[in-house]
Amino acid sequence: MxxxxxxxxxxxxxxxxxxxxxxxxxxxxxxxxxxxYKKNPDDSIWEMTIPINPVLYNSLGIVHGGITATLADSAMGTLANMLAPEGYGAVTSQLNIHYLAPGIGDTLRCRAEIAHQGKNTMVVSAEIFRADGKKAAQATGSFFIVEKKVSSGE
CATH class of the missing domain: 1.20.5 (Single alpha-helices involved in coiled-coils or other helix-helix interfaces)
Incomplete structure (x- = not known):
């Protein structure tokens, strides 16, 4: 150090x-x-904000795209899990992301909302914004609804 x-x-x-x-x-x-993550839950919308720090940078000194994708997947997945029936959870089956502007500034905020909720699947959309209000990315995710398994402790 x-x-x-x-x-x-x-x-x-x-x-x-x-x-x-x-x-x-x-x-x-x-x-x-x-x-x-800083979380702002709602019944149908989930927001997460992360502080931008050099640990998140790629070699160009902007937020690594994988971090932006992780923020989107986390916000969308959290919302899907909140809306899954009791005893069930949601797991990502597909993630699409479109990068629109570099991740710079103090924070990135992701706003996720349900686009479709079915019995076995959900589709969630998300928008990721920089602190200056510019949209940095937009994403969609598909989620399988799966039964939670009780851990045997092994």
């Missing part, structure tokens, strides 16, 4: 804070902890 510059230290602090969020139960997953 003694060789890290300010950007490296900022990235490490972000990851460590995210890992700590998971360990303290503030996040249900490590990826959620590291991305430091």
């Amino acid at each position: 003694d060789k890290a510059d300010e950007t490296g230290l900022k990235a490490m602090a972000h990851v460590l804070k995210g890992m700590n969020n998971k360990l303290e139960g503030k996040s249900t997953t490590y990826i959620g902890g590291i991305l430091q």
Whole structure:
């Protein structure tokens, strides 16, 4: 760490804070902890916002497309899981994303809503916005509705 510059230290602090969020139960997953999701749930719309930090950058110094896709998949999947019947969950079966502008600024916000809800599948749409209001991406996801298995503890 003694060789890290300010950007490296900022990235490490972000990851460590995210890992700590998971360990303290503030996040249900490590990826959620590291991305430091802020959630705004609604009955039919789900919003998630992540702070942009150098740990999320690609080699061009903008948010890596995979991070944007993860934000979209997480927001859409969370909404699908909230709307799945009791005892069932939703898993991604297809994800389409169109990148429209570079991920820059302080935050990325994803707004997801149901496009179709069937018995065995759901289709969810999402828009990802930068802090300046510019749309950075739009996405759709298809989700299978599957029965949750009770863990045997093995």
